[in-house]
Amino acid sequence: MSSMQLSPSISSSSSAIFGQKSFNSRTFRASIALKRSGVCKCVATPEQTAYTTKVARNENLAKLQAGYLFPEIARRRGAHLLKYPDAQVISLGIGDTTEPIPDVITSAMAERARALSTLEGYSGYGAEQGENKLRAAIASTFYKGLGIEETDVFVSDGAKCDITRLQILFGSNVTMAVQDPSYPAYVDSSVIMGQTGQFQKDVEKFGNIEYMRCNPENRFFPDLSSTAKTDIIFFCSPNNPTGATATREQLTQLVQFAKRNGSIIVYDSAYAMYISDDSPRSIFEIPGAKEVAIETSSFSKYAGFTGVRLGWTAVPKELLYSGGFPVAKDFNRIFCTCFNGASNICQAGGLACLSPEGLSAMQDVIGFYKENTQIIVDTFNSLGFKVYGGKNAPYVWVHFPGRSSWDVFAEILEKTHVVTTPGSGFGPGGEGFIRVSAFGHRENVLEACRRFKQLYK
């Protein structure tokens, strides 16, 4: 997948991503015009005569290997639909929520929207860090007794956006570690910020990133004794894509590891509410974590806010750079300079999510998706596959030993019209696996499972 590195004249394979179709048609019109006017004195094609600026392309963007994973999956889904226009395609791929948002939450957003038409209800710029009420509600709901206060919480338009803001915070001169496999935004944003070397095709890794392999052999927790020291450690639990959830003992090891090395952990807890055993729901449950960790999370998978956009990042005041400067103070500057706060309407939704009715309604939706997960786990188990994840996470991680993930992805799409996600899209450690998302209407999940049984019986 090196189409992003080709010159524009031969890069039409990635055209669907941003509508290069019209780019081509413009060129086409230009050729026609040239021919009609009869002025065709030169042999140069219109592409070659196009004006170019003297600004060099950002070399970090050139390092990226292909389109971001999920738009690429969407592109393949689109191509499949063109090939089979009548197919009933079911998407268990992108991890996109499908169930309606509980009334108590949308009512609050509708009410806030309407109030913006009144003199009393109108509000303009809010605090970049979020409304105090919501910051307080997040602190007391998710971090009660853990020493995370209202002022430590930065409300945002989602964890994915915060990951980039954290990379801007750290800058180009840090080193980072990621679980392998992991959510691709960690690595891609690191590449974009210039923290990495080139992509090394032989190992399918970027230089200067520490890939912490997580697989069935180590029960999806990295071998820290062989993990290199880095400035930053991205860690997601319950994990996307493997669904693995770190135990209290494992997280204690992780915090001790970070403390020994002086590293900062960026802990992604976007799936914490899916935990049904006694695994920690926040890194801050681990003693000492406030001195080494940042936590980022989101309403996306709790309240179906994938399209609404609302998340948060907690940066403890105890977290200090080597010189003693508080990390939160710089993160606050990033929030004020590079962001202007989450939408006031969406913040009203977030506040409703954290009311007693909202919390109970969110639990119902999460419970529904967890039933889906069980159906998918049971299906693959019954077919004799090794299945991981699923227990504390909406993702099922299915092993196809010895096979290429993209081949399995293509086989499943071609033969069952079900979209999954190839494990290798999450890093080389995902090769041989497929991630099946439990986000879907019940009848679609049941139908997808029927088709899986047909294919792999």
Added chain:
Amino acid sequence: MSSMQLSPSISSSSSAIFGQKSFNSRTFRASIALKRSGVCKCVATPEQTAYTTKVARNENLAKLQAGYLFPEIARRRGAHLLKYPDAQVISLGIGDTTEPIPDVITSAMAERARALSTLEGYSGYGAEQGENKLRAAIASTFYKGLGIEETDVFVSDGAKCDITRLQILFGSNVTMAVQDPSYPAYVDSSVIMGQTGQFQKDVEKFGNIEYMRCNPENRFFPDLSSTAKTDIIFFCSPNNPTGATATREQLTQLVQFAKRNGSIIVYDSAYAMYISDDSPRSIFEIPGAKEVAIETSSFSKYAGFTGVRLGWTAVPKELLYSGGFPVAKDFNRIFCTCFNGASNICQAGGLACLSPEGLSAMQDVIGFYKENTQIIVDTFNSLGFKVYGGKNAPYVWVHFPGRSSWDVFAEILEKTHVVTTPGSGFGPGGEGFIRVSAFGHRENVLEACRRFKQLYK
């Protein structure tokens, strides 16, 4: 203002920004505990024994001189209120909209919010670039006949956020030029991305940024014959803070200048709808601009969306890096990796803004603010001040020759309880000026003007 560079133990002057108060109180509690337990064997203070990570602070953030301008203004407003708890403070400072959003727009948002509770109306992740309908409506409303198509438009959560995304796009190795004075996010985001040198106190400028002086002498259009060549040129018209609007001839010069140098113009048109003469409303009205310019804009000042958050950036497919690679293709990658789309509810609001009723309602609100502007302009004119801007912009730029902007800001706040913005906050070229924003309820604008007349009669 160098408090951001002090060590944490003596940086309490900037504590209000992110609540260092609680940081101090924690330390305080720790000292108490030590004393009570009688275990006080060492002379070290708790600050000195605090654990620090080994991660170095991002040196680019350390270059920044103070808090971002507008939170700093808010902080001073807060301090003033503490000093005069009964004062009727009027804010004509931050440029924050105050008038309710027209019903036709909030109804669309409320409806979209409510629909998210239904099976048919629910939507999860949208396209990162925005919904096609909205992209098409933006293209046809603001760029009709200019060759900017739906696929060139990236819908975002606001122009300020897009400015940082553009800086991420360009990376650390570009040089940039800004109007002086200008909206501080251009310079600050450039500093954060590592494009600049240190702050030079003698000239009040960052190294490696080309400051294009705009003042009454050059009618607020820079002398391009003495402007150094840079990769990127930030240009805002109607300008924030001066309110100056570039003519067609001036913008043609700017485009030719960029073309000669191979530069990319980032054109900020966030106030274009305030133009009432025949000045261009988009850089793309200038022939050839699509090969050298990006345009960023926002619903904030048109529809009162400062708290709702919705904007866009148009990146023409004709804009190419030196090697021929399309800039839009990399910007698309940034959008997909570092962002997840604007809120679906806010996008419904944007679409309603661009309906015939929405456009007419927005024009009414803009007309109201333009009346405010005239009241402010007339007031300062009547007091004998030289007044600039105001005609095509919601900002009035008042000259106080020979005086420090911060002194004038403080004088006005102290004596009239009106918050303005000191011109030097926008760059050294703003020294000696005050920006008065026309965003305010009519009675507040009238009252502020009465107080100005009292003070400066």
